[in-house]
Amino acid sequence: MAKALSLHNGVYLIIALALIIFPFVTESRTWTILLTQIFIFAILAMSYDLLLGYTGIVSFGHAMFFGIGAYSTGIFLKSFEPTLLYFILSIACGMVLAAIVSFFVGILTLRLKSHYFAMLTLALSGLFLVAAEKWRTLTYGNDGFTFRAPEIFQDRLVFYLVALGCLLASFVFLKRFVSSPMGRVLISLRENESRTASLGFKTLHYKVIASVAAGVIASLAGSLYAISLRFVNTSVMTMDITLDALLMTIIGGVGTLIGPILGAGVIELAQHYLSGLARENPIFERWIILFGILYILAVIFFPRGIAGGIQSLYLKLRGKKVGVHRSLKKRVVKS
Amino acid sequence: MTFMQTKDLTIQFGGHTAVDHVSFTLPEKQFKSVIGPNGAGKTTFFNLLSGELKPTKGEIFYKGESLRGVSAVDRTRLGIGRSYQITNVFPNLTVFENVRLAVQSKSKIRYPFWKSAHSYHELAEETHELLKQVLLDNKAQLFASQLSHGEKRKLEIAMLLALDTEVLLLDEPTAGMSLEEVPAILNVIHSIKEQGTKTILLIEHKMDMILDLSDSIMVLFNGKLLADGTPGEIMENETVQQAYLGGY
Numbered sequence: 107m108a109k110a111l112s113l114h115n116g117v118y119l120i121i122a123l124a125l126i127i128f129p130f131v132t133e134s135r136t137w138t139i140l141l142t143q144i145f146i147f148a149i150l151a152m153s154y155d156l157l158l159g160y161t162g163i164v165s166f167g168h169a170m171f172f173g174i175g176a177y178s179t180g181i182f183l184k185s186f187e188p189t190l191l192y193f194i195l196s197i198a199c200g201m202v203l204a205a206i207v208s209f210f211v212g213i214l215t216l217r218l219k220s221h222y223f224a225m226l227t228l229a230l231s232g233l234f235l236v237a238a239e240k241w242r243t244l245t246y247g248n249d250g251f252t253f254r255a256p257e258i259f260q261d262r263l264v265f266y267l268v269a270l271g272c273l274l275a276s277f278v279f280l281k282r283f284v285s286s287p288m289g290r291v292l293i294s295l296r297e298n299e300s301r302t303a304s305l306g307f308k309t310l311h312y313k314v315i316a317s318v319a320a321g322v323i324a325s326l327a328g329s330l331y332a333i334s335l336r337f338v339n340t341s342v343m344t345m346d347i348t349l350d351a352l353l354m355t356i357i358g359g360v361g362t363l364i365g366p367i368l369g370a371g372v373i374e375l376a377q378h379y380l381s382g383l384a385r386e387n388p389i390f391e392r393w394i395i396l397f398g399i400l401y402i403l404a405v406i407f408f409p410r411g412i413a414g415g416i417q418s419l420y421l422k423l424r425g426k427k428v429g430v431h432r433s434l435k436k437r438v439v440k441s
Numbered sequence: 442m443t444f445m446q447t448k449d450l451t452i453q454f455g456g457h458t459a460v461d462h463v464s465f466t467l468p469e470k471q472f473k474s475v476i477g478p479n480g481a482g483k484t485t486f487f488n489l490l491s492g493e494l495k496p497t498k499g500e501i502f503y504k505g506e507s508l509r510g511v512s513a514v515d516r517t518r519l520g521i522g523r524s525y526q527i528t529n530v531f532p533n534l535t536v537f538e539n540v541r542l543a544v545q546s547k548s549k550i551r552y553p554f555w556k557s558a559h560s561y562h563e564l565a566e567e568t569h570e571l572l573k574q575v576l577l578d579n580k581a582q583l584f585a586s587q588l589s590h591g592e593k594r595k596l597e598i599a600m601l602l603a604l605d606t607e608v609l610l611l612d613e614p615t616a617g618m619s620l621e622e623v624p625a626i627l628n629v630i631h632s633i634k635e636q637g638t639k640t641i642l643l644i645e646h647k648m649d650m651i652l653d654l655s656d657s658i659m660v661l662f663n664g665k666l667l668a669d670g671t672p673g674e675i676m677e678n679e680t681v682q683q684a685y686l687g688g689y
Contacts, residue, residue, distance in 0.1 A: 287545055287561065288554040294542050297531040304491070304529075306517035306546040306604065315552075 118277075118364075125270055129263050138266050139334075144374045145269040146330045149276045150347070151354035151366030153323035158352070159361030160284050161316040162296030163216070167227030168351055170234045171208060171321040173343030175200035175328025177238065177245060180338035184253040193256050193333070200325040208321030212314035228345070235343045250339025259333060269330050273367070276323050280363055283319065292316055296361075324351075357404050359411025368412045376400065443502065444469035444640060445521075445608060450489060450499035459485040461664035462499065467608075472634055472641045474651045476675075477661035478685055483644045484526055486661065487610050490642070491523045492516040503608075517546075522606030526613045526644070528593040530600070532586035536577055539585050539596055541568045543603035568603070575599040575629050591622030598629055609633070611643045615650070623647070630654060652676075660685060 129138050150172055157163040178200030179193065186192045215226045238245045245251075259265045283289050291312050294302045303309050332338050341347075350373065351366075358369025380393035390396070408415045445467040452460045460482045467473055475483050488494040490501060492513035501508040503519060511519070531539050544567045545551075545558070559565070572578040575595040580588065585596060594614055601609055614630065615623050627650060633639055634654060645651050651658060651672070658675040660667040662684045668675055675681055 282557070283554050285557045285559070286554045287550045287556075287558045288552055290538070290542060290545070290558045291551070294531055294534065297533055298529070300493075301529050301531065302542075303514050304493075304517060304523065305543050305600070306514055307551065308514050311552075315554075 122270075122274055126267070129266050135262065138262050140374065140378055142262070142266045142269045142334060144371050145266075145273040146327050146334060147350065147354060147374060148367040148370035149273055149330070150324055150327035150351050151358065151370050152276055152280055152363055153320040153327065154348075154351040155355045155360060155363055155366045156280060156284070156292075156316055156320045156323070158355055159363075159365075160289065160296060161292045161313060162299075163313060163316065164221075164224045165227045165317075166224050166345065166348055167211070167231030167234075168320070168324055169343050169345065169347035170211075170227075170231045171204040171324035172328035172331070172347050172351075173234065173238065173340075174204045174207060175325030175330075176332040176338050176342040177328075178203060178325070179329040179332040180251065180253055181244065183255065184251060188254040188256050190256045190258060197326060197329045200329050201322045204321040204325035205318050208318045209314060211321075212317035213310075216310055216313040216317065231343065231345070231348065235340055238340045238343055245338075245340070248340050250337055250341075252337045255333050255336050265333065269334075272326060272330060276326065277363060277367070280319075280323070284363065288312070288315065293361075353401055355411075357401070357408075357411055359413030359415070359417075362411070362413040362417070365411045365413030372412070443467075444471075444504060445490075446502045447490075448500045448502070450486070450501060451497050452485060452489060452494060453497045458664050460489060460496075460661075463661070463664075463666045464499075465659055465666060465669060467640060467642060469607075470637060470640055471656045472643070472654055473657045473659060474643045474645060474655040475659050475661060476645065476648075476651060476685065477667070480663075481661040482664040483661055484612055485664075487523060487612050487642075487644065491521060491610060517604060517606065520607040521610065522601050522604040522608065523610035524597045524601045524612055524614060526616055528590065528597060530585045530593055530596050533584060535581065536572065536583055536585055536588065536596055537568055537581040540571050540599045540603050541565065543600040544568050544571070547603060547605045571599045571603050574602065574632070576625060589622075591618045591625065594618060594622075594626055595629065598626070602633070607640055609639050609641045611641065611645075613644050613646070615645065615647060623650075 125141070128141070132138075150168075154165075154168055157165050157168070175197070179196040182192050182196030182199065211227070211230055215223050215230070218226060239247050259268070284292065291302065291307050294305075294307075295309055295312055299309050328342060331342065354369035354373050355366045356369070357372055358367065359365025376397065380390060380396055383390035384393065404411070410418060443466045446465065448464050450460055450463045451458065463486060475486065477483050485494065489496050492508065492511060492515070503521065508516060531542070534542075541558070541564055544564050545561075548564060550561065550564070569578060569581070572581055575598055577592060577595055577599060580592065585593065588596060594616075598611075598614060601611075611630070615626050618626065630643075631654070634641065643651070643654065655672055657670060658672055659669040660675060660678075660681050667684060668678045668681050670678070
């Protein structure tokens with residue numbers, strides 16, 4: 107087991123080093139920007155995986171926290187000097203706000219059963235979206251606003267490294283979180299909530315903690331996203347963001363953490379290349395339809411996602427019987 | 442002070458009274474069995490004791506304190522643990538992890554979020570001991586879903602023992618097991634009883650097992666307490682003979 111773990115860690119380390127070195131060996135600005143975008147969405151997808159994959163919570167309101175982070179950074183940097191200090195403060199402010207909001211949303215909603223909870227998170231997310239549209243003095247509504255990023259981020263390479271650093275830090279944090287005694291209880295909750303309660307664990311506490319942790323990390327992704335665009339509007343709080351996170355998690359593999367990173371990569375690259383193909387053939391102008399087909403096929407043929415599929419294959423090759431995560435399978439199909 | 446008792450415990454579902462004014466006492470470290478035909482309200486009675494259902498009327502007392510308003514989670518923490526009639530384990534977790542979670546709960550290691558769960562060696566050791574006790578130590582790394590029915594029942598008991606609660610509510614631990622599998626469970630229950638540290642309430646249909654293990658027996662029939670006494674008294678009770686035992 108220890109050998110397998112160190113092998114995992116070794117692979118992760120090599121990938122991380124390759125990603126650090128990558129922008130120094132290529133001059134492609136497109137790739138640097140694309141990878142930065144992947145890192146940001148990978149953070150969001152990992153935070154969603156903590157809810158869906160590890161705790162069994164299907165939330166349709168995750169964009170709320172992404173939006174809080176994006177607006178926090180946008181408003182801070184527009185209102186004050188666009189310095190590194192204010193950028194860091196804006197991230198901290200976004201995280202604290204996301205923690206407060208996710209705590210209260212969690213307390214209010216997590217007592218409900220899964221589908222009622224999902225619907226209520228959708229409604230609350232809609233409420234935040236409307237609030238962002240109407241509070242024009244602060245958010246400039248749907249038109250949004252531009253702002254200046256700290257000067258250091260004028261160099262895309264620096265921002266690439268910052269986004270990668272945040273991704274690695276989030277990954278390490280979440281990895282430790284889900285491997286801890288608290289994380290093990292979250293997994294048992296996903297498997298059988300009433301049984302977890304009968305073991306003496308207060309399930310609501312754990313669900314709220316998972317919700318707060320996921321909200322805080324989603325807010326970090328939102329802050330980075332705002333910097334990458336130097337623009338914020340209400341699109342950061344729309345359902346599309348939540349769906350992106352959901353699909354990245356499912357395609358990559360729920361309950362794996364590494365899966366959502368792969369999912370973010372696949373989806374961002376597919377979006378980039380499929381939309382680019384529109385220049386070649388008009389059929390690709392409707393690339394979103396092809397995308398839909400890709401999702402359906404992935405859910406049918408790879409219910410455990412890319413990472414889950416690789417894990418199954420690896421265990422099969424080693425001659426071990428793979429336990430089928432039926433509960434996860436069901437959730438994926440439902441989603 | 443009675444260790445555990447109920448007074449007029451009643452629960453109604455619409456017009457149906459599943460448990461009807463049941464008053465019983467359970468002295469400390471006694472082994473009591475609950476018998477009765479299917480639908481007599483035995484599991485519902487357990488659900489009331491463990492806090493999974495709220496009574497329509499009546500009270501439950503544990504060590505002299507009323508359990509009114511005490512949640513199922515808090516009852517476990519107070520010392521009332523239960524196993525389930527229908528196997529209720531975490532199927533996609535390993536056998537080891539199923540028991541380790543219960544040990545973790547008993548050890549009050551609930552909210553650490555940084556240190557790896559594997560680094561708590563004392564939990565792992567205790568888990569292995571419990572798995573040995575129920576003869577599942579050689580299956581520790583299998584998923585619970587890969588166990589046979591009998592092994593799952595043993596796993597349930599290991600999880601219950603891991604909680605180290607003073608009261609064990611065992612709901613038909615041999616239900617659905619083949620004749621070959623029963624002795625293994627029986628041995629486990631025997632060894633728990635012989636340790637003399639637990640107060641046990643057992644629901645079963647196997648009369649040989651009940652007579653062998655019980656200090657006292659209570660009989661439920663249509664939700665009502667029909668009789669409560671020593672095994673000898675129950676066997677000689679004519680009403681019980683007519684209603685349930687049928688000349689056993």
